[in-house]
Amino acid sequence: xxxxxxxxxxxxxxxxxxxxxxxxxxxxxxxxxxxxxxxxxxxxxxxxxxxxxxxxxxxxxxxxxxxxxxxxxxxxxxxxxxxxxxxxxxxxxxxxxxxxxxxxxxxxxxxxxxxxxxxxxxxxxxxxxxxxxxxxxxxxxxxxxxxxxxxxxxxxxxxxxxxxxxxxxxxxxxxxxxxxxxxxxxxxxxxxxxxxxxxxxxxxxxxxxxxxxxxxxxxxxxxxxxxxxxxxxxxxxxxxxxxxxxxxxxx
Amino acid sequence: xxxxxxxxxxxxxxxxxxxxxxxxxxxxxxxxxxxxxxxxxxxxxxxxxxxxxxxxxxxxxxxxxxxxxxxxxxxxxxxxxxxxxxxxxxxxxxx
Numbered sequence: 001x002x003x004x005x006x007x008x009x010x011x012x013x014x015x016x017x018x019x020x021x022x023x024x025x026x027x028x029x030x031x032x033x034x035x036x037x038x039x040x041x042x043x044x045x046x047x048x049x050x051x052x053x054x055x056x057x058x059x060x061x062x063x064x065x066x067x068x069x070x071x072x073x074x075x076x077x078x079x080x081x082x083x084x085x086x087x088x089x090x091x092x093x094x095x096x097x098x099x100x101x102x103x104x105x106x107x108x109x110x111x112x113x114x115x116x117x118x119x120x121x122x123x124x125x126x127x128x129x130x131x132x133x134x135x136x137x138x139x140x141x142x143x144x145x146x147x148x149x150x151x152x153x154x155x156x157x158x159x160x161x162x163x164x165x166x167x168x169x170x171x172x173x174x175x176x177x178x179x180x181x182x183x184x185x186x187x188x189x190x191x192x193x194x195x196x197x198x199x200x201x202x203x204x205x206x207x208x209x210x211x212x213x214x215x216x217x218x219x220x221x222x223x224x225x226x227x228x229x230x231x232x233x234x235x236x237x238x239x240x241x242x243x244x245x246x247x248x249x250x251x
Numbered sequence: 252x253x254x255x256x257x258x259x260x261x262x263x264x265x266x267x268x269x270x271x272x273x274x275x276x277x278x279x280x281x282x283x284x285x286x287x288x289x290x291x292x293x294x295x296x297x298x299x300x301x302x303x304x305x306x307x308x309x310x311x312x313x314x315x316x317x318x319x320x321x322x323x324x325x326x327x328x329x330x331x332x333x334x335x336x337x338x339x340x341x342x343x344x345x346x
Binding site for chain 2: 047048077078079080081083084085086087088090091093094127128152153160189190219220221227228229
């Protein structure tokens with residue numbers, strides 16, 4: 001924990017990185033000032049979009065000492081307000097998984113290539129971002145830790161598979177190379193507690209290191225202070241668990 | 252978003268957005284997390300013109316009760332227009 005007489009500085013700005021297939025994509029990159037070395041985090045925005053909550057979360061992680069990047073997974077859909085882009089993504093059924101994995105892997109490589117990097121990179125996501133975090137960590141080798149916050153459709157029935165999302169992330173569990181922290185609400189309908197249990201069972205079956213937490217009295221999105229879903233006590237505890245997990249795995 | 256419930260209806264008409272009236276091509280109707288209404292899930296309608304980019308959008312977010320009331324009201328207005336002789340032949344409901 002920082003002390004009040006510590007110096008703290010941060011730079012936070014939009015950057016452009018080569019994403020999937022080399023496509024230039026925007027990302028919001030926040031890093032602590034100083035030579036480091038610092039651990040790093042890729043933040044994957046939720047389905048509502050690359051929005052203010054994710055700008056704030058990116059700076060939050062930088063405040064906690066992480067080189068942090070949040071790529072715009074909706075870059076190729078065009079530009080508008082974050083809400084316009086979220087609505088466009090909603091109508092399109094999200095972005096293709098291959099593309100998202102490519103953009104997330106590119107973000108990981110960007111961070112690991114920074115002069116201030118300690119070489120360790122984790123990935124965090126909420127909602128569909130949690131799903132993407134699980135998917136990308138399993139399919140793109142190199143992540144050192146995964147934080148899955150209420151990622152729905154990690155478990156998917158055959159009737160839920162789409163052209164954009166053709167394979168359930170749980171099917172890649174054997175390939176997960178790093179520890180995973182899961183933060184879930186017991187009142188959530190996607191993922192349901194039953195689906196979370198299925199994911200946990202798969203991790204156990206494949207001998208993976210995991211730590212799942214199911215919060216009573218909370219549903220989907222309970223970190224979002226700007227939504228009715230916000231649950232103060234559960235959110236504070238969830239964030240504390242995230243910092244402890246990352247400190248242990250990205251040092 | 253998280254329910255992945257979204258249907259897109261091709262439509263023709265005009266909508267009034269930030270910069271005035273513009274032609275509409277689709278109504279994207281979803282039941283999912285709202286951006287504005289303080290609720291977990293709402294019935295959302297985005298009247299859009301994809302040819303003009305993502306910002307060409309007139310958005311509403313409704314409670315389930317409001318959405319059902321809207322559906323019923325639309326049907327009632329169209330029925331009254333038809334019985335009042337205002338609809339063209341090709342606009343009338345097929346018997």
